[in-house]
Amino acid sequence: MGKSLVIVESPGKVHTINAILGSKYIVKSSIGHVRDLPAAGTGARGRTTGLSKDQKLFQRMGIDPEHGWVPTYEILPGKEDVVNDLKKAAAKADYVYLATDLDREGEAIAWHLKEVLELPDDKARRVVFNEITKKAILESFEHPGSLDMSMVNAQQTRRFLDRVVGFMVSPLLWEKVGRGLSAGRVQSVAVRLIVEKEKKIKAFVPEEYWKVTASLSSAAGDVVCDVRSFQGKEFRPVSESETREHLERLKAANPAVSDVISKSGKVAPPPPFTTASLQQNASSRLGFSVKKTMRLAQDLYEAGMITYMRTDSARLSEDALTAIRSRIQGTYGKDYMLASPRMFAAGDKAQDAHEAIRPTDIAREDPAGVDADARRLYELIRTRTLACQMPDAEVVSSELEIAAGEYVLSLKGKTVKFDGWMKVAGYSRDVLIPNLKKGDALTLQELTPAQHFTRPEPRYTEATLVKELEKRGIGRPSTYATIISTIQDRGYVKLEQRRFFAEKMGEIVTYRLGKSFPDLIDYDFTSGMERNLDDIAESRLDWIKCLDDFYRGFHQELDKAREPAEDGGMENNISVETSVMCPDCGKPMLIKNAATGVFLACSSYSGKTGRKKDESCRKTMNLVPENQLPMFSDEESESRFLRTKKRCPICQAVMDSYIIDEKRKIHICSNNPNCAGYLLETGEFKLKGHDGPEIQCERCGSKMELRTGRFGSYMACTNAECGNTRKILKSGEIAPPKERPVDMPDLICSDGKSHFVLRDGAAGIFLASSAFPKVRETRPPLVAELRKYRELLPEKFLYLADAPETDPDGNMVTVRFSRKLKMQYVHGETPEGKPTGFVAWYRDGKWEAETPARKSAAKKTAAGKAGKDGDKAAPKKSAAKKSRKTAADAG
Secondary structure, three states: OOOEEEEEOOHHHHHHHHHHHOOOEEEEEOOOOOEEOOOOOOOOOOOOOOOOHHHHHHHHHOOOOOOOOOOOOEEOOOOHHHHHHHHHHHHHOOOEEEOOOOOHHHHHHHHHHHHHOOOOOOOEEEOOOOOOOHHHHHHHHHOOEOOOHHHHHHHHHHHHHHHHHHHHHHHHHHHHOOOOOOOOOOHHHHHHHHHHHHHHHHHOOOOEEEEEEEEEEOOOOOEEEEEEEEOOEEOOOOOHHHHHHHHHHHHHOOOEEEEEEEEEEEEOOOOOEOHHHHHHHHHHHHOOOHHHHHHHHHHHHHOOOEOOOOOOOOOOOHHHHHHHHHHHHHHHOHHHOOOOOOOOOOOOOOOOOOOOEOEOOOOOOOOOOOOHHHHHHHHHHHHHHHHOOOOOEEEEEEEEEEEEOOEEEEEEEEEEEEOOOHHHHOOOOOEOOOOOOOOOEOEEEEEEEEEEEOOOOOOOOHHHHHHHHHHHOOOOHHHHHHHHHHHHHOOOEEEEOOEEEEOHHHHHHHHHHHHHOOOOOOHHHHHHHHHHHHHHHOOOOOHHHHHHHHHHHHHHHHHHHHOOHHHOOOOOOOOEEEEEEOOOOOOEEEEEEEOOEEEEEEOOOOOOOOOOHHHOOOOEEEOEEOOOOOOOOOOOHHHHHHHHOOEOOOOOOEEEEEEOOOOEEEEEEOOOOOOOOEEEEEOOOOOOOOOOOOEEOOOOOOEEEEEEEOOEEEEEEOOOOOOOEEEEOOOOOEOOOOOOOEEEEEEEOOOOOOEEEEEEEOOEEEEEEOOOOOOOOEEOOEHHHHHHOHHHOOHHHHHHHOOOOEOOOOOEEEEEEEOOOOEEEEEEEOOOOOEEEEEEEEEOOEEEEEOHHHHHHHHHHHHHHHOOOOOOOOOOOOHHHHHOOOHHHHO
């Protein structure tokens, strides 16, 4: 028998699986997807003469919804070498085992590999495993299966639906609303959630109310309690004067215990983690983003530490339950053992395809070979897994009621009688109540009044947004990280202080889509489509019929939306006329909304009025947002912020404030452009965080002016031919000048057409494609490359060209940047991109190399120097970790 080829998705699995399977198998990675529908704008270019606008669009999409949905798949750019390598290996192998992930996307990747490699059915074998352990892998190879085309078709259905919406709605938004906009089948619904929350918050009017806390003493001990009621009604004074009246009455009362209520109860542990619950807990307890959580979970899975991290099931296997119960008994004793395993029911929307997320070895307390954050996530998973099979906690809740004349004061306490599962998961401290009995008298020591305001609904965090998406059945847990990243990348929402804020363009697009495509962003319709995808995966629904049914209704809405607004089509971008006059022609300025923000534009400019070019004024005025976001220091921060904002004279919604210039400020209704409300204010104004003088452009000497864009405020050169910009940092300081890009024409990018350009980023130098943004390839430069172009380098970077070109073993040396110390350094890398351990730092005018053996001591020395001389320090993090930072991060 010859060798067999095993193909996995991730390169991180290759070594581990190869070691388990042995020499009869060759394990290679596809590095994710190998083919897909054509990339945007690169679809099949066939005959276009006589084709309709939609038919030309279908060619670019790679699918024709009106003729059977036959796709045109293409090898992904940059994957040609991978595919050729796999073809050669497959030709020599007796069998090809497709060991991609066990979800729908993994099944689809396996199918694409089978098609691309032209594997006959008797040669292709499908294997799946829930964990990368010897037992699981060997068992899967003993019982290989075949491809599940129902799962493949479910994934194709999702891909085609998303393709149709993205390619057919986005051009309409460009035409009607603004260039650069896009729509997505699931992402648009997620944006709607945030936009609707934003609308409720901005319409909310905080109301003042007061609370009073009383400090009382007795022979049994002191108590601090809240005033709960007055004359049998909730105690809720609405002003300071009213609160003072209550304080005088309370001072005259004689407080005494009126009742002591105790109640015992049990608290059950939460179920083991699903993907969604892991994302939520990692966000709230560890402060991890959803994207980071999934990346760390992937690392743990590939290292064989946890089971597969994409699941919506809370089920645990029998083997896992046996191991968990044995661990609990051996570590915590029989008091913490359940008589029988605790089972958790699957949710209504759960596919229950495989196990919950758990450690592959519950006895492993500290996973080796992963970074600190991955260890924290592992501990969270392990603790939850143990806790779910431990007894309920027994808690005694107590409430002390104190009568003081017409007032009732109360204090609630809690005592954990038996910790049960909380033994491993931890619990908050007991709140103890003194041993008081009914009728005991108390002495009033102090009354403390506190002003409060009613609060609007809390903003979504990543954790609560995931929870809401899961509750509504929108998307699947495996897609949440992508959804959250996409809606931010599109500029429709932003994440500040771990809370989501809707951007103006996100509000406008959501409103337009809701009017023209009510089904597309309907919560029930979207969750219904997810159920359809589940039915396709389970062979209960024909996938082509599902696509046809969707397209039929969608195309009717699309045709209607394409019509002129006066005939019921999608509304064009509405502009609100103001009393601000154009400084060039004297005509009124209009409030305009674009993907980059809000600005004023002259009303005399129009491409549809028949004006001659010299009669059309193109003047625009930048609007700089002023204090648009609250600082969330406590739960009432949003309420206090709302009370500082002006209210629209038309609809009473909160108004957004913008500085026009040093003398004028404009307040625009947050419901703009649907509401025409605005207020103009005159006075002396400066942008918060930027009170410095005007600056000159370091390149051409022209004046630089303050502007705002999608990524915040910045300084821009007034000379249009120069184009120089400088960021404004969070501290309010203007970022130091950047050096001009340096062309390196001999360094060709992976597309084979563009070349690399050396750029000066906010976090050091990096190489980026000359065809940016079309080609977004970036990477750190090699010292050898800097030496080659030394004559073109700015003086600022010449010292980097003098760094060691290779390490002691002959490996190339790469330029990196330490974010913590804010300085460049170099380290050695193998041809595969792995760090060699060689690191060098520029100190006292020369390069000093560190060997792995002396790094620990060198770090301490450099850390001490960093306080005195910031450009002469060594990194606090290991070079291995730093090597995983991409050039894109540095830029």
